[in-house]
Amino acid sequence: MAKKVTVTTLQQMKDAGEKITMLTAYDYSTAKLEDEAGVDTILVGDSLGNVMLGYENTIPVTVDNMITYGGSVVRGAKRALVVVDMPFMSYQASVYDAVVNAGRIMKETGCDAVKLEGGVKMAPVIDAITNASIPVIAHIGLTPQSINIFGGHKVQGKTEAAAKQLIEDAKAVEAAGASAIVIEGVPAPIAKLATQAVHIPTIGIGAGSDCDGQVLVYQDVLGMFTDFTPKFVKRYADCGTIMRAAFADYIKEVKEVSFPEEKHCYTIAEDVIEKLY
Ligand code: KIV
Numbered sequence: 255m256a257k258k259v260t261v262t263t264l265q266q267m268k269d270a271g272e273k274i275t276m277l278t279a280y281d282y283s284t285a286k287l288e289d290e291a292g293v294d295t296i297l298v299g300d301s302l303g304n305v306m307l308g309y310e311n312t313i314p315v316t317v318d319n320m321i322t323y324g325g326s327v328v329r330g331a332k333r334a335l336v337v338v339d340m341p342f343m344s345y346q347a348s349v350y351d352a353v354v355n356a357g358r359i360m361k362e363t364g365c366d367a368v369k370l371e372g373g374v375k376m377a378p379v380i381d382a383i384t385n386a387s388i389p390v391i392a393h394i395g396l397t398p399q400s401i402n403i404f405g406g407h408k409v410q411g412k413t414e415a416a417a418k419q420l421i422e423d424a425k426a427v428e429a430a431g432a433s434a435i436v437i438e439g440v441p442a443p444i445a446k447l448a449t450q451a452v453h454i455p456t457i458g459i460g461a462g463s464d465c466d467g468q469v470l471v472y473q474d475v476l477g478m479f480t481d482f483t484p485k486f487v488k489r490y491a492d493c494g495t496i497m498r499a500a501f502a503d504y505i506k507e508v509k510e511v512s513f514p515e516e517k518h519c520y521t522i523a524e525d526v527i528e529k530l531y
Contacts, residue, residue: 255332258333259294260335267467268454274466276295276457278297278301278305278471279296282329284472285328285330285336289334296336298323298324298336298365299369300398302315302319303315303341304481305473306323312399316341317359321358328363337368337369337391339370341399352382352383357388366389367389368383368389369393369436370393371398372397374422376427380431381430392423392434393435394420394435394437396408396409409439410439411441411444412441420437420440421448421451425452428452428454433454434454434457435448435455436456436457437449437456437457437461437465438460438461439484441462445461470487470488471487474487475490477492477493
């Protein structure tokens, strides 16, 4: 079996100049397929609020949601590093809450690391969680849990002050002990500067090709989620169309009784049947 990816492996990949791949997954079967395809890390993102639970944003997602989906992904992924998101208000109110919730997520899912949103302001939280021996991936730039402060899903780091802040955020989370940084929704040259400013790996989403790795939401990759499609998404397959057609075929065949066929049915000895009449 291929060797399990750890946060140390990610650092070695950055040091060797090898790009890191990350995809989201939220269930056992998808995690297994991604793992078999060879993805390095699987993120159980709180984007599950959008793509699995149908919320408008990630704000309503709970720790219990993350634990249910996170555990199923861990059971499906044998090689990939599994990172589980800490949802909104599971780490912002106090350092104590943050450590307790990170501990719950790790103990109850078996994940390899947690991810939380925020830079300089979250440094004490990252420090405390890593001191509890839980690896942390930081997430900076367009952090979806802050959309109510940003006024929507808006590209970050576009002014001189905002760009400097992003680089400070990257340095602060590294100093606090983060193992890697997700950089979302910032101009590519700023993500490049942030990547050059730290030693730990950066994983971009809508942040250009100079990050040390890339992450996408798998339903976007497969064309299964069309409520909104950010500019940075690349669709690698149109599974939405394939799924809709397969569901329609199934519905048609059940209605016209061409499914199930004999090969799908269990048999029983004729004499047993005769005794029933
Ligand atoms: O929740 C998520 O899926 C994420 C990625 C978009 C980075 O945080």
